[in-house]
Amino acid sequence: MGSAAPAQRSKADPPRRRGGALHRWLGDNPLGLLLSSPYILFVVVVFLIPFGFGIWMSVHDFYFTAPGVAVEHPFVGFENFATVLADPIVRQAFGNLLIFLVINVPLTVVLGLLLSSGLDAVVHWKGFFRISYYVPYVTASVATLAVWIFLFNGNGVVNSLLGSLAPDPSWLANPALIMPLIAVYVTWKNLGFYILLYLAALQNVPKELHEAAQLDGAGRWQRFRSVTLPAVRPVTSLVVLLSIITTGQIFTEPYLLTGGGPNNASMTPALLMYQQGIQQGKPDIAAAIGMILVIAVMIVSLVSRRITEGKNR
Template sequence: MANTVNESRAAEREESSTGGLRQRIGGLPVVSQVVDRVGQHDDNLMGYALIAPWFLWASVFLIFPFLFALYLSFHEWAIISPTKPFVGIEHYVSLFTGDLFWQLLKNTLYFFLVNVPTQIVLALGVAVLLDRIIRGRALYMAGYFVPYVTSGVVVAVVFKWLYAPDGYLNQVLGVVGTEINFLGSQTWAMPAIAMMVSWKFIGYYAIIFLANLQSLPENIYESASLDGASEWQQFRYITLPLLNPSILVVVILSTITAFQIFTEPFIMTSGGPNGATKTFVLEIYRNAFSYLEMGYASAMGVILAAMIFVISYVERNYVDQEVSV
């Protein structure tokens, strides 16, 4: 028994002396720098390991396709042809000097100006109403979100029937003695498609706004109420500034959607009437797979990507503001 006690005491003294020696060695400036560098190296390796899957996905589906499109934009390629002759900036010159590019830009900007503000205002209104609902909120959220998860082709086919001369909307308008050829009119075709796209995405953007609304601190509104601020003043001077992060996300996402619209005009109007609903992605598809002009289509794609990047950058600098709570 005494031997066991002595052995345990000796082990404790040895461990204490070893721990003290380690602390003294670790306290040396040189050793401490080495330990810090090793720790930082481990953190870097962990960071690289975590972003590696995303970087692999982005390399395969984003970076490589863009670089390949950029390469093809300076070459002539008919997809089925094994050769890709170099043509320089011929495709870009043809785009900027032709009428097609400016028509596409006009149509896209028109769609952008109609669609983006409509989506933001309606989605924010829906989010504010959902934020005030206590019972059955999840059910309403699901109802507004259903159009977003519904296939774009299905939605386009349904609205094509609704917009038809003998469709439901014109039957309702017929009660007041009028009729609108929504998809056959150069005036109404693009606004009709824009309204349909807004209806489809409102639920998705409303969920983004709602998540931000529910994260806002209640004490700010209580203080504002005590100071005599009305509900509109609270919304204007408190809620809107604090919603800047979600507003920025919605603005950029809706901008990308507006510039990349394809399914709706392809299904509903095929770019008509008289080119009123032609879009960049629709013409990229036609040039690449119908006319087999992959180089020309790639040049259009590169220009479209550049425009989206520039507009998103401007929006970020204009909308994004840091608000302190």
């Protein structure tokens, strides 16, 4: 009885992959992995390694020592977190951040969408207006904050214009007004970037949709609500996410305007991390504040994404 002939491979059969695990790791385009490797290395060195070290510091009794001095840093678990959560200044700093978030995010979305819609309707001088909106965003914060200090200090231009209506104490020394003032400043400074994002989304909306809605008898507000808002919803989700991330990073503005005062009314977690970790030499406490801040920003970002993108799912 003769041996069976080997099965002939059909032309329709897919070619067998070679290389095993190495091929599966590199994928079908190893050149793409090679070209992206510098950025991957950058992310690992600049972000992942410091973040992992921050997690390690937050659960150890860590402090700075002289170079070459061997010191043990015992594991303390959640002791640093308990110390942080029991500190009233930390709780006030996160409360200030919440005030900033409630003012900055809605103001950024509303003004960004309205101003970009107006800019999209402009026929002449469109390039001039784009540059004008974007100039504060690229200007150094030190320069723009100096202007705001000149405007809002006790003898500033704003108080001179308001006269008897000026707040007492003045803007920068008023615990009830300083955080809203910082939120308005950050909104104004970053607004040009978000306007350009919205403008790009508006210019991709087909004009036929507006024309069809107009033929159906829809007014300007109805067209804005039924055509424009759904078209820019993905950009709105991005704007909200970036605004939340910006909120968690607020440091320069309170540091230069008031140093966290008056009475910690403008203190933020990022500024508190600087004071605890650099000025007071408690990097473990600063790391614990940072970990809490990261978790808080992630939770708020996930909730906002669920709200802004819910109708797209």
